[in-house]
Amino acid sequence: MLSVQNLSVDYGTTRVVDDLSLALGADEILMLVGPTGCGKTTILQALAGLIPISGGSIELGAWHASATATVAPEKRNVGMVFQDFALFPHLTVQQNVNFRLKDSHLADHWLELLGLNALRNAKPANLSGGQKQRVALARTLAHEPVFVLLDEPLSNLDAALKDSLRWEIRNALKEAGVPAIWVTHDQEEALSVGDRVGILNRGKLEQIAPPETCFCEPASRFVARFLGEASFIPGRLEQGYVTTDLGSAPGTPVDGATGEVDLLLRPDDVSMHSSGSDSNGTVRWSRYEGGTCLYSVDTDAGCDIKVRVSHENRAAAGERVKLAITTTHPLAVFNRVPT
Amino acid sequence: MTRWPASYPLALLIALFALVPVGVLVALASDTASLFDAHNLKVLGNTLALMALTVVGSVLIGVPLALLTAYVHLPWRKFWLILLAAPLAMPSYIGAFTLYAAFGPGGEINALTGLPTPAMYGLPGAALVMTLYTYPFVLLTTRASLLSLDASLVNAARTLGMSLPASLWTVVLPRVVNGVAAGALLAALYTLSDFGTPAIMRLDTFTRVIYVEYNAFGLSQAAMLSLQLLVIVALVLILESRVKVTPERPGRKLTLWPSRWQSVVMLLASAPVVLLSIVLPLAIFTLWLVREGSAGFEFSYAWNSTYASLLAALVAVVVAIPVAHAAQAGRAGRLMERVTYLGFGVPGIVMGTALVYVGLQLPFLYQTLGLLIIAYVLRFLSLAVGSIRSSAESLDPSLVKAARLLGASPKEAFTRITLPLTMRGMIAGAALVFLEAMRELPATLLLGPTGFETLATYLWRVYEAGYFGRAAIPGLLLVLMSGLGLALMFSGERRGDIDVIDKRDSEC
Known part of the structure; x- marks a missing residue:
């Protein structure tokens, strides 16, 4: 069971990770997301013991590390899957997976499970990106880590491969039954694969919760904007309902928001119709997405609202349209920020 | 057949000129009676033993220090790197001289403190000195690989x-073996061609024996020994050309x-190297300066050194320009450039021997400063060529095209675009040649006109005469020159090689 208390990491005088606390269940997968420079990779390196920490503690079963009591990476029994795979180029696939194993039984198991049997004697240079990442995963899991760290494992792979390998990795981690922290900058990956999602901003954890909660009830505007398209529209919260220019909807207040508020609208929460006299906005641009079409609409009240509609429903830039809130599930409501 | 680039005829001439020393040696050596004798075998043994010990020593010191400077997060990293690379810039005869004088019964350490210290001479002494001044080759090449x-x-x-x-x-x-090998071969080359250290340590290697033969008027015997030494040098050069440092896919830096005490332990462990190679020479020279002042030293020695080196630097740059231009113009030009690199591999004592013979054949050159300048230029031309070429290569060709399209004639484009942009390389090249020539000992000993004493030759005379104390001022001046050379090495276009700025990944 991993438990991190008040972890801080400094590079010189810059605080890169600030007062981070989290705990992970037996085979839980935590997705860490955040913009570039938010400290995601630093957290992984600190957990693995590859960089020194300046405050707090990390505890994992047999060991306990703090700023003063360091534990060497090789003593931590933490597995790490690297963005650039980090396969030893002078060893074959089999030798890589067997790296420090006396008994090749587990190596065989993972090579088999990840479909690498035919490649046992290949050198890493001859493998495709997806194969390399499978070998890296097999190597990590075969060494029976008590805990796995994945550092953007899919970012060096092409889009088609990402989708299938994502599930392969998840299933393998679940099969191994170990907790894992998986760092990504891909919000779709973050929402779909993990049991919980942690959103980082400037070294601080903004929210850590199941994916649905993070998406529907974001703890801050930053989280709302980071996970998917977010539009905000002013309204008034009264008795659990928010009334706005585009209609009303049930609202869940964040940070005790009340009275004059901003309502978070996802592109699917709003409908758009071309209309004549009762129009309330002008189309700024549209982006064709295949099955759907994303519109940016300037409302007459001066808000920029993103709307996703079926591709059959077309409107050109400059066209007048009518927007209306259609959702019936509660939407997140934030305190109005003075502009 | 397309038209030859304008620089080819000149470059070809210079390349042919660079071949002269080797041709001369072959002609000279054909007069000699004995090809190889028992004494010769002993010299070969000594030379190879010194080379082997130096290579082993420089790897044993250079590789751990490369790991330290490449990977370990220390305060003042750049300072430690420069300090540890500094012996590279010092001529090893300075170290040999001071170590010889400091150690042993009656040595300066013994006289000052009463502590008995082992004497430094012969093979162990020479190997220690060569190791202390060649490990930075291994340090720098290994560090770059790391x-x-x-x-x-x-x-x-x-x-x-x-x-x-x-x-x-x-x-x-396993992945930096080639980097280590590249440095070790450079150390081997340096050891083979070094004259001062084995001479001072009284170890009969090729370079020392050539000098002895020369002084005994056995010029053709000296030429034969020179050729034998050149063969070994060539073998090492061939090995070196085989070592390919394969570039790795760039990734994160380790x-x-x-912890604090670990840092202290690591720095203390590397202290003896710096103490012996830099602090000890400085301390000994300072001690002598305090004890004997500037007795015997004449300002003309420093002036002679400066004057001859300045001339050599100027000539080298002028000669290097067509060669550097030809090297960029095509394959034949690159071959010509390679030929001018020969001189750098020819040990100074060998170059001296060859040019003494040239002087004997062409009396108008004999015992003139001109012949010494020719020797400097032939030996250090490659430094100027390399420096000019790398600055010219970094020049974007589209700049000249842009100038032409704006209406400039080729001549105007050259003087207004190419020349100013390559000036930096020329100055750097000239400075490198200047500093090398200042410290050059064996060729200067052989070719300097009678009565023409430089800092290096004066140091040698003082050693031969046993008036060690008089070495203080020339010694300190030479160390100062080495310091300037080091500063040059760590600035300007060479910064790329030894970049120590901590590029932390913008991660996440």
């Missing part, structure tokens, strides 16, 4: 449960974070 490695590999090995030393041994070292 920095090109992806840190993830070491991190992967460690998270898989392997200890740090074991990870470095199994994951890192950083190790030692």
